[in-house]
Amino acid sequence: ETGVTQSPTHLIKTRGQQVTLRCSSQSGHNTVSWYQQALGQGPQFIFQYYREEENGRGNFPPRFSGLQFPNYSSELNVNALELDDSALYLCASSPRDRGVNLYEQYFGPGTRLTVT
Amino acid sequence: AQSVTQLDSHVSVSEGTPVLLRCNYSSSYSPSLFWYVQHPNKGLQLLLKYTSAATLVKGINGFEAEFKKSETSFHLTKPSAHMSDAAEYFCVVSGPYTGGFKTIFGAGTRLFVKA
Numbered sequence: 001e002t003g004v005t006q007s008p009t010h011l012i013k014t015r016g017q018q019v020t021l022r023c024s025s026q027s028g029h030n031t032v033s034w035y036q037q038a039l040g041q042g043p044q045f046i047f048q049y050y051r052e053e054e055n056g057r058g059n060f061p062p063r064f065s066g067l068q069f070p071n072y073s074s075e076l077n078v079n080a081l082e083l084d085d086s087a088l089y090l091c092a093s094s095p096r097d098r099g100v101n102l103y104e105q106y107f108g109p110g111t112r113l114t115v116t
Numbered sequence: 117a118q119s120v121t122q123l124d125s126h127v128s129v130s131e132g133t134p135v136l137l138r139c140n141y142s143s144s145y146s147p148s149l150f151w152y153v154q155h156p157n158k159g160l161q162l163l164l165k166y167t168s169a170a171t172l173v174k175g176i177n178g179f180e181a182e183f184k185k186s187e188t189s190f191h192l193t194k195p196s197a198h199m200s201d202a203a204e205y206f207c208v209v210s211g212p213y214t215g216g217f218k219t220i221f222g223a224g225t226r227l228f229v230k231a
Contacts, residue, residue, distance in 0.1 A: 033219060042206055042221035043160070056217035090160070103167075104150060105210075105219070107160040 002027060004093050004108035012114045013081050021076040021111045025093030032074040033105060034066060035090040043090055049074055050096060078113075086115045118143045120209050122222035130230045135194040137225045139207030142188060147211040149190045151181055154224075155203045163205075166190065177201070202229045 005024045013019050025032050031050045035043035045058035049068035063079040072093070078085060089112075092105035123138040141149060151163040164175025171183045181192045190207060207222040 035219075035221075042224045044221070045219045048217055048219070050217075054216075056213075056219075057215075058218065092160075104162045104165050106162070107152075109159045 004091060004106050006089075006091050006108040006111050008111060009109070010112045010114075012116065015081055015083060015115055017081050018077065018079045019081060019113065021078075021089050021091075021113070023074045023076070023091030023093075023108060025072045025074065025091075026106050029093035029095050029106070030072055031094040031096040032068055032072065033092045033094070034074070034076045035092065036060075036085075037088040037090055037110070039087070046076070081115045083115050086113060088112050118147065118209050118211060118213060118218055118220050120207050120220050120222040122205075122207050122225050124225050125223065126226045126228065128228040128230065129197045131199055132196050135192070135197045135201065135227065137192040137205050137207075137227065139190045139192065139222060140188055141190060141207070141209045143209055143211055144213065145211045147209045149181075149183060150208040150210070151175065151179070151190075151192050152206045152208060152221075153203050154206065160206070163192070197227075197229050199229050199231065202227055 004026050007022045033048040034046040037043040046060050048056040052068045065077045068074045088110040090110045091108045094103050094105045119142040121140045149166040152160045153163050154160050163179050164173045166173050166183045174180045179194045204224045206224050210219040
């Protein structure tokens with residue numbers, strides 16, 4: 001069974017550019033969440049996708065957007081990059097059921113984004 | 117609204133002594149609660165979870181946590197610390213809220229283990 005994978009592992013972008021980060025969820029998981037972890041801080045929830053629809057969002061501006069595909073893989077897109085967007089971006093997948101129960105989340109290794 | 121407060125940013129113990137990492141939470145709904153550990157340059161690993169079953173939850177590596185609704189606490193304990201336990205620990209609450217679903221991480225507690 002393959003765990004959660006993310007690509008790329010590292011990325012350097014310039015302020016104002018756009019970036020796309022990718023995540024492959026663990027087999028059998030239908031829910032994907034994205035987090036931003038700044039250096040020395042806890043992960044901050046960006047949003048969650050359940051069966052290809054966004055169904056939860058943290059306090060992030062609209063320039064943070066995402067997609068979930070039929071195979072439950074996901075993308076995080078960030079437009080108009082700012083210096084403060086420099087962080088580790090984590091993806092997590094979960095086998096959530098049809099109700100509101102969220103089982104434990106399994107995290108990928110993250111993508112380290114540096115904005116200069 | 118949901119929130120998580122980890123009461124100690126740093127905890128230092130000697131090897132072989134008990135560990136207590138404190139977490140208080142706030143939630144408008146019955147939440148799911150988790151503890152995760154993050155070793156340096158490693159990914160986040162689930163230690164244990166509470167999802168409205170038994171209030172005393174056992175996890176991996178000898179860790180356990182007790183859910184106390186009256187105190188809105190979910191403290192993490194281990195009877196005897198090991199050097200390999202040195203890491204960052206996060207208390208996490210997940211659940212529905214108006215408009216969807218949200219997961220909130222605490223700020224983390226850095227555990228130091230002295231030989």
